[in-house]
Amino acid sequence: MEDIIIIGAGTAGLTAAIYGQRAGLSCRIFEKSAPGGQIVNSPSIENYPGKFGVSGYDYSMALFEQAQKLGAKVEFAEVTGIDFSGAEKKVITSAGEFSAKAVIIANGAARRKIGCKGEDEFEGRGVSYCATCDGNFFRGKTVAVVGGGESAFEETEYLAEICDKVYLIHRRDVFTAAKTAVDSVLKKKNVTVLTNSVIEEIKGASAVSSIILKNRANGSTAEIPLSAVFVAIGLKPENEIYKGVLKLDDYGYFDAQEDCTTDIGGVFVAGDTRKKALRQLVTAASDGAAAATAAANYIRKNF
Ligand SMILES: Cc1cc2nc3c(=O)[nH]c(=O)nc-3n(C[C@H](O)[C@H](O)[C@H](O)COP(=O)(O)OP(=O)(O)OC[C@H]3O[C@@H](n4cnc5c(N)ncnc54)[C@H](O)[C@@H]3O)c2cc1C
Known part of the structure; x- marks a missing residue:
């Protein structure tokens, strides 16, 4: 059993892994696409402290390497289900079932679509x-x-x-x-x-x-x-698998505390996926750090 499972290798998830590993906990990250999340294709970041003008790709790869150098394991697999009913938290993925003492959900948000005829057909072709x-x-x-x-x-x-x-x-x-x-x-x-x-x-x-x-x-x-x-009509959280398990707001974002704790002990949410005023890299990184610190405290008290 892992100490912490992290869902999503964006800024929030990778920062959580950095803080988790440095707290002496084993972290396994699941990522369904590429590491870096939403920012990976952005040509230039100008508002992340100390990183003026860095490309989204370079920023993402540096963060990914940093988490791995500290010992975080990364599985390129999609999380498709969860079972948070016991002390041992279970996560079902396209690579099998895994369990951990704590789970940090850092699955970000997806772009909202118009939903008109031709939109899917021509994605990437205009x-x-x-x-x-x-x-x-x-x-x-x-x-x-x-x-x-x-x-x-x-x-x-x-x-x-x-x-x-x-x-x-x-x-x-x-x-x-x-x-x-x-x-x-x-x-x-x-x-x-x-x-x-x-x-x-x-x-x-x-x-x-x-x-x-x-x-x-x-x-x-x-x-x-x-x-x-x-x-450019906004973001949409993809939290359907958590419906009825964790509290969601009217827009589908996790309705969690500022310290990233949820109503379920041992389950934390971080980054764009939770209800918040500002969805940016700096707030995602901040959430990742807060969630991993809260998860470390939870594990120390409960295991
Ligand atoms: C084009 C663009 C430009 C931007 N520019 C800036 C900027 O200049 N400065 C700034 O501060 N912010 C910028 N942002 C916003 C910033 O990218 C986000 O606030 C930040 O990426 C949020 O990080 P996150 O880790 O919470 O989520 P994300 O970056 O969305 O990462 C979530 C990750 O989880 C993965 N995932 C989702 N579901 C699953 C699942 N079921 N199983 C496994 N993996 C899963 C996703 O594939 C993704 O990699 C920009 C966003 C976009 C789209």
């Missing part, structure tokens, strides 16, 4: 969830950004610098982004803002070539030729 990752492929082209919040405006601002024309498509007529961000985008000559509008279909042959846009106010539809659709 449908993207990250302008800074994929924007350059559409240099000089016409693209659309979907959303009305901070990230939609940031992506529009970024794409307006490299693309010929940018449509900003929002389903409502009010924006949740800061006024300064909205004003700055509205001033751009190559940005057209389309409010009360939703994409009904993303069309193309081998790649995206147009969208069918519906005006929600009058029901009319129009086909707009373009090369890419950047979806």
Whole structure:
């Protein structure tokens, strides 16, 4: 039996492993994709203390190596089920069943999708969830950004610098982004803002070539030729397997304490997956440290 099982090798999970191993506890991390989590494809990080301008990939690999050098074990497998009913916590994965004295859930959050026809079909062929990752492929082209919040405006601002024309498509007529961000985008000559509008279909042959846009106010539809659709409508936690076991808020995030403890002794939650005001690398790292410290205290008292 392991001391701590950590679900997710993003910033929160890898930081938890660093703190767990340094507390003399054995940590096994499960990662269903690549180490680093959401940040791995980001071209540049400018707001992590002491890391100005580092790429998401270099940052992720350095963190991954640091956790491994301290002795953390990593399994590239998906966690598909859990049993937290006993003192020994069980985790079911695509590589088999594992148990530990404590579990830290650091599974982050996934990008929210529009859910329209063609979105899945053209993902990676004109449908993207990250302008800074994929924007350059559409240099000089016409693209659309979907959303009305901070990230939609940031992506529009970024794409307006490299693309010929940018449509900003929002389903409502009010924006949740800061006024300064909205004003700055509205001033751009190559940005057209389309409010009360939703994409009904993303069309193309081998790649995206147009969208069918519906005006929600009058029901009319129009086909707009373009090369890419950047979806920026927020994050979605993937916590279905924990429903009925751990407390979730209305949006599906873990409703846990600031010290990352939950209602179940020995189960902790860290990073973007929990209810919090700010989802960033620095807060994910902070959670990872807090969760591992709380797990170490729990293990000392209970085993
Ligand atoms: C494009 C982009 C740019 C960003 N830029 C910045 C920035 O410049 N500065 C900043 O501070 N923040 C930035 N962020 C936000 C930052 O990346 C997140 O706040 C941070 O990654 C959260 O870390 P986390 O460990 O909680 O979750 P994540 O990074 O989401 O990691 C969770 C990990 O868990 C894994 N996982 C999920 N479910 C399972 C499962 N069932 N089994 C096994 N593994 C699982 C996932 O594959 C993932 O690797 C950016 C985010 C994006 C998307």
